[in-house]
Amino acid sequence: MTAPHIGHLHSLVVADIFARHAKLVDPDRPVRFVTGTDEHGLKLQNAAKAKGMEPLAFCNQLSEHFRNLTQKANATNTRFLRTTERQHAEAVAHLWKELEARGLIYKGQHAGWYSVSDETFYPPGQVEARNQDGEEYHISTTSGSRVEWQEEENYKFRLSAFQSALTAHYTAHPEAVQPPQFHADVIKALQEPLEDLSISRLRSRLSWGIPVPNDPKHTIYVWIDALTCYLSAANYPWSATSGKGHSEGWPPDVQVIGKDILRFHAIYFPAMLKALDLPLSRTLLTHSHWTVDRAKMSKSIGNVADPIKAIDEIGLDLVRFYLARVGGRFKDDVDWSEEQLQKHSREITSLLGNLYMRAASAKITKRVSGIPRPSVTTISESTAFSPLIASLKALAPTYAANMRSFQLSDAVDAVILTLQEANLLMTQAAPWSPETAPAVAADVQALMFEALRICGILLRPIMPGKAEFLLDSLDVHPTERTLADAEFGKRSVGEVRSGVRLFDMERTKS
Structure with a gap:
């Protein structure tokens, strides 16, 4: 565990988006969303010692930074779990004893290449010798970290x-x-013989961790400790009537992880679950890394992107939008760029914020004041209107399908394409112009409000603050903001407020 960087914010925001989306689909569904901090291990023990601090005091300080990040990110987590909590330690000890009782733990000699920063042993095939200025050392080819x-x-x-x-x-x-x-990487890894897993360290070497039950000379290995947090967060161990954790929310529908820890979550932890006859997580949503100038973020290089700074400078919802749109494909590393952040911020500010201001402007409202607002389902699908109407009819189903398949960027892109259609029609139809018939202007305004209503609903998981502000400004009832309500023409807007600025325009100027 290190100080939060953009990668941590990305994982947190992605998890929050899918937690919010679950409520968007079914507001009555109970959603459990867990995050927290892994606080044991040699890396933290050494870091605390370097600062002249006791490990717990050091972890208290560091954990608070992550807790603050969840608040800063407007995350809806229902639990923030620290692995230094007593309840978690009891869960880890119980799990150990269960594995031991089934004959799945034994004592033996272990030798291998160990990375302190990654808290793991690497097989010889993932280790490479290096020489720099006459110094011989070895690194993990997986993470680039030094091993010994x-x-x-x-x-x-x-x-x-x-x-x-x-x-x-x-x-x-x-x-x-x-x-x-x-998934293909996991299948490939399983084609190689699995070696039994080292799950403890001598306490003389690692004292900062949970002791092995009935053997005070050993400390439980940090990854066994850390992985058990998913169970302890669901109040493991469970009673005989809990349906193997079902009543506590087990198994998870989705776990959001970085690609560097896929092996731990896809092989080590599921093996533990299989050993205990517990159901496995349904989906491991694995994302790639954020880089800066195409290089891995590193304190020594000085290229670590600060999530708090980004939020303070440009606004939370614009950062969330950028993380979702650019980082929501998950399969490839993505470069963090202030220039790209500004570019995407200007795009959504223009497409959403400016569209609202134009559609609700006093000039257009005055032109249509004598005409009852038409229902969008009665508007003729003329040549000019048909592209937007077709886009609005298809938007919610397309968005829902993308979210079900974890194609977050594609879901956001579908919203953006619809907003582009709406802005194009607004410009072409010019409802503010005296040359445009008031009845046509009324149809255009109604379609703009419908586009904003639907897009506002679908952006709720991604930009919760701005989306709710938009829907409030459109006078959309709080109970009519679900995925089902995003169907074309299913609901209507109320008394739309004019002069509303959804975004701070000064922040998003180039």
Whole structure:
């Protein structure tokens, strides 16, 4: 665990978007959204020592930064779990004892290439020798982190016993890891023999962690500790009547993770769940990394993008929009760019904010004041109106299908394309012009309000603050803001407020 960067904000926002989308689909559905901090391990133990602090005091300070980020991001998490909590420690100890009782933990010798920063051993095939200024060292080809050879006695989990079960699971469930390329990576990894997993460290080397039950000389390995947080967040261990956690929200519909920790979540943790006869998570939504100037973010290089700074400078919802639109394809690394952030901010400000101001302007409202606002379903699908009407009819189903398949960027793009159609029609029809018949102007305004209403509903998970402000300004009833309500012509707007600025235009100027 390090100080939050854009990658942490991205994971948090993506998880929040899908949590909010679940409520958009069904407002009555209970949604559990868990985030938090993993606070044990050698890396944190060393970092605390370097600062002359006790590990818990150091973790208290660091965890607060992440808690602040959830608030800053307007995340709707229902639980913020810290692995230093007593309830979590009790869950980890219970899980250990259950695995041990089933004969799945044994003590043995372990030797391998260990990365302190990644808190993991790497197999020889993922390690490469390097030489810099005469210094010989080794790195992980997966993360680029330095590794060192370590040999010690520790406890092991019989991971190898679950290779066939995991292979069968992922072969039968291609949706279990998204995007598909990462599912293919998991299948490929399972074609190689799985070695039993080291799950403890000598306490003389690692004291900052949960002790192994009945063996005070060993500390439970940080990844076993960290992965159990998903269970402890669902109040594991469960009673016999809980349906193996079902009443507590288990298994998760989706877990949002970075690609660098896919093996832990797709192989190690599911093997533990299989060992305990517990259902596996339904989908691991795996995202790639954010880079800066095409390079991995690094404190030593000085290219770490600060999420708090970005939010303060340009506004939360514009940052969320950028993260969703640019970072919502998940399969490839994405470069963080202030220029691109500004570009996409200007785009949504113009397409959404300016469209509202134009449609609700006093000039157009005055021109149509003597005409009852038409129902959009009665507007003729003339040559000029047909592209927008067709787009509005297709938008909610297209958006919903993209969200179901975790194509977040495509869902956002569908909204943007519709807003572009609306802006084009507004410019071509010129409802403010004396040359445009008042009846036509009234039809155009009604279609603009309908476009804003539908797009506002669909943007609720992505830009919650601005979307709710937009729907309030359109006088859309709070109970009529669900995915079902985004159907063309299903609902109407009320008394639309004029002169509303959805965005701070000064912030988004080039």
